[in-house]
Amino acid sequence: MSARLIDGKALAAQVRAQVAQDVATLKAAGTTPGLAVVLVGGDPASQVYVRNKAAACEKAGMHSQVIRLAETTTQSELLDVINTLNHDATVHGILVQLPLPGHLDSALVIEAISPNKDVDGFHAINAGLLMTGAPRFRPCTPYGIMKMLESEGVSLWGANVVIVGASNIVGKPMAMLALAAGATVTLCNSKTRDLASHTQRADVLVVATGRPGIVTGDMVKPGATVIDVGINRNADGKLVGDVDFESARQVAGAITPVPGGVGPMTIAMLLMNTLQAAQRLSPTAAAQTEQ
Ligand code: NDP
Numbered sequence: 001m002s003a004r005l006i007d008g009k010a011l012a013a014q015v016r017a018q019v020a021q022d023v024a025t026l027k028a029a030g031t032t033p034g035l036a037v038v039l040v041g042g043d044p045a046s047q048v049y050v051r052n053k054a055a056a057c058e059k060a061g062m063h064s065q066v067i068r069l070a071e072t073t074t075q076s077e078l079l080d081v082i083n084t085l086n087h088d089a090t091v092h093g094i095l096v097q098l099p100l101p102g103h104l105d106s107a108l109v110i111e112a113i114s115p116n117k118d119v120d121g122f123h124a125i126n127a128g129l130l131m132t133g134a135p136r137f138r139p140c141t142p143y144g145i146m147k148m149l150e151s152e153g154v155s156l157w158g159a160n161v162v163i164v165g166a167s168n169i170v171g172k173p174m175a176m177l178a179l180a181a182g183a184t185v186t187l188c189n190s191k192t193r194d195l196a197s198h199t200q201r202a203d204v205l206v207v208a209t210g211r212p213g214i215v216t217g218d219m220v221k222p223g224a225t226v227i228d229v230g231i232n233r234n235a236d237g238k239l240v241g242d243v244d245f246e247s248a249r250q251v252a253g254a255i256t257p258v259p260g261g262v263g264p265m266t267i268a269m270l271l272m273n274t275l276q277a278a279q280r281l282s283p284t285a286a287a288q289t290e291q
Contacts, residue, residue, distance in 0.1 A: 003226070003252040008144070011151050012264035016060055019271045023061040026278060033278030034063035035093040035119065035270075036085045040078065040104065041071035046097045053095070056267050062274060063090065071101055078104060079112050086114040092281050093119035093274035098169075116281060119273040122169060130176050137273050142174035144265025145206060145227050146181070152254060154204060154225050157182035162202035164188045164195065164215065164242070170208040170229055178204075195219070207242040217247030226255040229262050 023033055035057050039050045050066055057064035067081060078096075085094045094117045100106050110118075115125040121137035129136050138146075149156065161183040165171040175187045186198050190209075199205055199219040207215050208229035220226060230242030241258030249255050256262055 001222075001250065003249040003255040006148055006152055006225075006227075006254050006256045006261060008148060008256055008261040009264045011148060012144075012268040015147065015265070015268040016056065016271060019268070019275050020060045022275055022279075026275070026282060027061065029282070031278055031282035032061075032063050032090070033093070033274050034065065034091045035095065035274045036065045036067060036088075036091045038067045038069065038078070038081060038085075038094070038096045040069045040073050040097075041101045043099070046099075050097050053267060053270060056271055057274070060271050060275075062271070062278075065091065073101075073104075075104055075108070078109060082109065082112045086112075086117065091117065092278035093117055093270075095120050095270070117277060119270060119277055120169075121173065121273070127168070127173070130173055133180055135177075137277070138177060138269070139169055139173040140269040140273060141170050141208075141229060141262060141266045142177050143269040143272070144262060145174060145229070146177050147269065148227070148256070148262070148265060149204065149225065152225065154254070155182075156204065159183050159203040160186070160201050161204045161206070162186045162188065162198050163206045163208070164192075164199065165206075165208035165210075165229070167208065171206075174206055174208070209242050211242055212240050213244045214242050215248065216244040217249075217251045220248050220251045222251050223253040224251075226252045227262060228256050228258050231258065231263065 037050050037053055054064040054066050085091050094113050096109055110122045115123045118126050118137055121139040126137050156178055161178040163171050163174050166187050166189040175185045179185050188198055196219040200221050202221055202224055204225045206227045210230055212232040226248055228241035228243040232240050234240045239259050
């Protein structure tokens with residue numbers, strides 16, 4: 001058996017087209033959604049991500065602003081930049097590209113972003129809202145995974161969802177979203193004993209560790225849906241996920257490829273979050289709330 005491929009690129013294109021339509025409506029009502037991306041230092045991978053995010057914004061008709069700061073930027077200089085963006089009415093979403101250089105405190109920086117403009121959904125207030133079942137911004141990668149599952153017709157109600165990797169940006173928010181959708185969730189980390197005994201029970205298996213090949217076909221339940229979040233470069237410089245694709249696709253019912261799976265969805269959901277931020281912050285929305 002060979003698994004059905006889940007085409008994240010095609011689904012992302014659909015989401016982006018829908019966002020572009022809604023952006024046009026909002027613009028006609030006088031608000032152009034705007035995203036500000038702050039990049040500190042010259043990390044090559046971050047530069048590519050930031051360029052892609054800005055280009056995607058512009059393609060959707062949004063305003064995008066990239067603020068490039070020197071590697072030597074101090075904590076207080078960075079906080080000043082964020083404070084200015086928090087008060088800029090043309091900016092509806094603020095994203096600080098991670099990882100930051102080692103001398104900067106990412107947690108403090110994230111907490112400085114206005115929770116109403118935190119389109120990554122990493123602020124403690126937004127993480128708390130997600131945990132209590134009233135999400136404002138869903139972190140983009142798990143949000144994209146939920147969209148993919150929905151579009152594939154995979155119901156999480158009563159399903160065993162096993163997530164390998166428990167980071168604040170992928171694993172933990174994925175667990176919250178799956179739980180809210182009615183799943184029984186297992187969240188694994190580097191200390192988990194006998195990882196295969198957990199993954200083999202998964203109706204839906206989400207892998208986000210940054211460890212290429214950590215999940216092989218023998219660890220997958222026959223017919224399961226496998227979502228590979230990992231982005232790694234192998235010895236030949238080729239992009240690979242965390243799942244050993246060739247062996248897993250023989251067993252799974254459906255699987256995401258790398259590239260072309262989760263990655264494009266992450267950017268599409270960033271646009272969606274920025275649009276929703278602008279819808280909430282626009283004067284028309286404010287007027288409607290007051291009525
Ligand atoms: P982190 O490094 O922040 O977290 C990795 C998680 O994996 C940790 O919880 C860690 O456990 C766990 N882990 C590590 N080794 C093992 C192991 N042997 N068994 C089980 N769990 C393990 O990574 P991120 O969440 O930021 O990213 C994960 C991957 O996803 C990376 O490849 C990244 O590039 C990719 N990514 C892709 C995105 C996309 O859009 N496609 C978006 C974001 C990330 P512990 O908590 O114990 O340390």
